[in-house]
Amino acid sequence: MVGRARQREQAAADALAALGNRTRLRIFKLLVRAGREGANIGTMQRMLGIPATTLGHHLGTLAGAGLLCQERRGRECICTANYKAVGEVLDYVREECCAGIAFDEDSEAA
Numbered sequence: 001m002v003g004r005a006r007q008r009e010q011a012a013a014d015a016l017a018a019l020g021n022r023t024r025l026r027i028f029k030l031l032v033r034a035g036r037e038g039a040n041i042g043t044m045q046r047m048l049g050i051p052a053t054t055l056g057h058h059l060g061t062l063a064g065a066g067l068l069c070q071e072r073r074g075r076e077c078i079c080t081a082n083y084k085a086v087g088e089v090l091d092y093v094r095e096e097c098c099a100g101i102a103f104d105e106d107s108e109a110a
Contacts, residue, residue, distance in 0.1 A: 011066065012092040015085065018065035023050065024058045031068060031081040038071070038080035 019025050026048055031039060039047075045055050059079060062068045066085040071078050 008088075008092055011085075012089050014065040015067055015089045018061050018067055021058070021061075023048075023054070024062055027055070027058055028062060028067060028081065031079055034080070036080060038078040041077050041079065044079065 019028060027044065027050075030044060030047060041055065041059070044050075045052055048055070050058070059068065059070070063070060067082055069080050069082050071080070
């Protein structure tokens with residue numbers, strides 16, 4: 001059970017760190033607004049005014065954190081927000097919020 005808790009904590013930390021960058025947050029907001037149909041990478045580049053290499057780097061970071069999915073549709077690459085992953089991060093934050101503090105000598109302090 002401790003292993004699962006640490007994995008969940010790490011996933012939340014990775015997702016929140018990825019969203020802690022203004023450009024990645026803008027990309028993610030665009031994908032959330034695009035809905036389940038997602039957005040083409042070229043369209044995102046034009047809408048956000050981000051160079052292709054920079055956009056690719058940020059998309060890789062968001063994908064690595066599990067916050068977006070990429071799918072090939074012919075010659076296009078469509079990105080969509082991973083709503084399940086976002087829900088899990090928000091659930092984690094809600095569950096940990098205001099839970100009180102209790103010292104467990106067997107747990108790590110940091």
